Amino acid sequence: MTPQETSKLSKSAQLHRRGLKVMPGGCSRNTVLRKPHPLYAVRGEGCYVTDVEGVQRIDFANNMASLIHGHAHPQIVAAVTEQVQRGTAFTLATEVEVDYAEHMTRRNSGFDKIRFMNSGTEAVMCCLKAARAYTGRPKIAKAEGAYHGSYDFAEVSQTAKPGNWGEQHRPASVPVAHGTPASVLEDVVVIPFNDSELALTILDAHKDELACIMVDLMPHRIGLKPATPEFVCAMQQWASANGALFVCDEVITLRSAYGGAQQNYDIAPDLTAMGKMIGGGFPVGALAGRAEVMDVMDPWAEPVLFPHSGTFSANPVTMVAGLTAMQLFDKDAVEKLNALADYARDRITEAIAIADVPACVTGAGSMFRLHMKAEVPDSYREAFADAQEVARLNSMLDHLFDNGIMMINTCSAALSTAMTAAEIDRLADTMLAGFRKVR
């Protein structure tokens, strides 16, 4: 392409061409990719994002469910600006880390102690390492298809497909990255989500080796359908009866209730992984739980069972942003946001009925997901979309995008407190037009 031809491309297309020369795929994060090229943001305000072309869209993605108050919330901006002026990171602890730890442990009586880190991936990794350190056992159990970030063990089976996922009664340990050591696959026991009977049979076969069972209470990739109380209680009971820990990955679902989605169940996880919204828009992860288990990280103990550190862990910018965001996300705000999502689920269900298309909506709390399937999927295997469903879903995503609406690329939404019924109405009306187009 000549320089003249290049200058005729959109700004985003030009930026992607530059990016392709210096980054694999042109970016550092596959989530932002879309065809023919990603779009580049310049500004976000409340529930709107503006791209380099000057196009404004309603943001239902909220940086993959991490911006609980939308973009540039004035109180968070003020608190962060004040902190940045005083310094961003020190080789000293800061008061705000203690303030934030106190706030988070007050939100849930099962959070005796907490430690902060920089991503949900790191939080999950620390849960698994803490569980191994506490129990002295090597294996972990997780649900087929569940996304828990990119730690080797946590990502096993995340992208399992019909060709490699094995038999229903014994799901295979499928690697994500080429070169994953066989020993990693051997140390991950894959169970079917929401199928207690089958899961318990599989767990029984590894009972003396399991450090923990890790469960996401509403796994996005399994269809964003909440875990049944029966499944969750069965997993917790099996873990405690067999010397393993019960770990909840609430990196996404913490937003569902004041102290996390676990408060909707009769359970008491030993450890909980958190991330996303608790950073107030900045990179974050955290791990909280029972004092006795958390103390495997106690550096004053002799020996230290799980030494844990991190250059930017609990940096004061993240701490101040996170604390401000979580103070704003009080019990009333949680309830209000969940009610707004109920309204969205109702309106979308209504649009599906009016258009009379094979589609359904799942989700709970402040998240929802559209499926181009007539029936709500019950498992990862049922939620797995065939080529035709993928094509219809992508057409819907393009239709929404072209009409000023940004969703997570599975056609899921994570609401922010910056939204009102007006944005939901616009989404439902635009979806109705979309259903008529892509039926």
Ligand SMILES: Cc1ncc(COP(=O)(O)O)c(C=O)c1O
């Ligand atoms: C349930 C769950 N766990 C862990 C992670 C990893 O978090 P991060 O992207 O901050 O590493 C994610 C990210 O989407 C997630 O959804």
